[in-house]
Amino acid sequence: MEHNTQQSKDSTSRRSFLRKGLAVGGAGAIGAGLLANGLPAFAEVASGGLTPGDAAILRFLSAAEILETDLWQQYNELGGIQDSEVSGGSGSKLYTQALQVLDGDMPQYIHDNTEDEISHFTFINAYLVSKGVDPANLDRFRTLPSSKATGAQQIGRLTNLMQLTVDTSYWTKYRSRTKNPDFGDTFPPAIPGLLQGQFPAIPRSDADLHPKDHIQAIANTAGFHFAFIEQGGTSLYPSLAQRVTGPEVLRILLSIGPTETMHFQTWHDKAGNAPALTDPTNGLVFPDLNAAPFGGEDFQTNLIMPEPTVFLSRTFPAVSIIRPTQIAGSGGAVGTVKAWTADGLFIGQSREFLAVLNQLAEAADAARRG
Numbered sequence: 001m002e003h004n005t006q007q008s009k010d011s012t013s014r015r016s017f018l019r020k021g022l023a024v025g026g027a028g029a030i031g032a033g034l035l036a037n038g039l040p041a042f043a044e045v046a047s048g049g050l051t052p053g054d055a056a057i058l059r060f061l062s063a064a065e066i067l068e069t070d071l072w073q074q075y076n077e078l079g080g081i082q083d084s085e086v087s088g089g090s091g092s093k094l095y096t097q098a099l100q101v102l103d104g105d106m107p108q109y110i111h112d113n114t115e116d117e118i119s120h121f122t123f124i125n126a127y128l129v130s131k132g133v134d135p136a137n138l139d140r141f142r143t144l145p146s147s148k149a150t151g152a153q154q155i156g157r158l159t160n161l162m163q164l165t166v167d168t169s170y171w172t173k174y175r176s177r178t179k180n181p182d183f184g185d186t187f188p189p190a191i192p193g194l195l196q197g198q199f200p201a202i203p204r205s206d207a208d209l210h211p212k213d214h215i216q217a218i219a220n221t222a223g224f225h226f227a228f229i230e231q232g233g234t235s236l237y238p239s240l241a242q243r244v245t246g247p248e249v250l251r252i253l254l255s256i257g258p259t260e261t262m263h264f265q266t267w268h269d270k271a272g273n274a275p276a277l278t279d280p281t282n283g284l285v286f287p288d289l290n291a292a293p294f295g296g297e298d299f300q301t302n303l304i305m306p307e308p309t310v311f312l313s314r315t316f317p318a319v320s321i322i323r324p325t326q327i328a329g330s331g332g333a334v335g336t337v338k339a340w341t342a343d344g345l346f347i348g349q350s351r352e353f354l355a356v357l358n359q360l361a362e363a364a365d366a367a368r369r370g
């Protein structure tokens with residue numbers, strides 16, 4: 001059996017890191033700023049019926065959902081539907097029109113994805129509070145600037161959508177029949193140019209609304225970024241679910257996680273409609289994925305359902321699955337933070353923010369089924 005052995009090695013080093021952290025700073029220092037009433041993040045005793053591991057998993061997921069909400073809110077203000085369900089902003093007509101080249105329903109989908117994320121963190125935090133455990137709260141890190149484009153609110157943000165380096169390897173990862181990231185396999189990006197620079201996914205100001213191919217390149221970048229974000233959630237929930245102890249907490253993860261997959265599949269489909277073009281302002285190329293040197297099963301744009309691939313052991317028959325689903329590598333909480341950091345989402349954020357987020361992620365990944 002060809003199992004990946006990385007997991008146990010990584011978990012051991014994480015555990016010893018946490019032990020050291022506890023010895024040096026005490027439990028309170030680890031969740032600094034997030035645990036308002038000083039409840040220890042790694043208490044020995046279960047709190048309010050939640051094991052410490054389950055609380056850590058839920059608290060990280062809530063933080064991740066808060067971050068998703070922050071970025072989706074920015075997309076919705078400029079390119080979605082602003083209403084009582086998702087308020088804020090007044091829309092950017094030319095950006096919205098460029099998004100609608102990918103699908104006429106893009107504003108509705110952006111609105112609904114935003115509302116889903118709001119409901120995810122609101123529910124998880126309410127559940128934590130009901131168990132007597134502190135919720136996640138990142139409010140003091142809302143320091144990043146808003147877009148100056150007409151339609152955006154001028155408020156502090158947690159995430160940066162204006163300097164993204166989008167990894168589109170999810171495209172080939174879900175089309176491969178022989179590879180799986182849980183085996184250490186790597187995948188080429190669909191849009192190589194998006195990995196070679198920093199690109200806006202929303203107009204930074206009204207100056208970004210022209211020329212036409214520039215605002216279309218920004219909308220295309222958003223289209224591929226939507227799927228990047230949601231494929232992360234698609235792997236995060238099943239990865240962490242394997243570490244949950246309580247049946248009710250497991251039910252929460254198994255009920256929220258697949259909605260991330262619904263988002264991913266929708267965005268995967270829409271990204272395939274992004275028109276081939278070159279941004280005249282920076283040379284960013286969106287190639288025709290159905291033509292050479294792309295084309296074929298690894299790139300064709302109507303292949304939006306997962307190809308069966310290797311799972312658990314290469315000796316088993318190929319199976320259609322979510323990938324990765326292992327904590328080690330890119331599937332777990334630490335892997336998610338790493339991928340979002342490399343994406344440029346946190347450019348401009350303080351070192352303290354990254355430290356707090358990584359501590360929450362380490363704690364979630366360190367959880368074990370009781």
Ligand SMILES: [Fe+2]
Nearest residue numbers: 065068117120
């Ligand atoms: Fe979510």
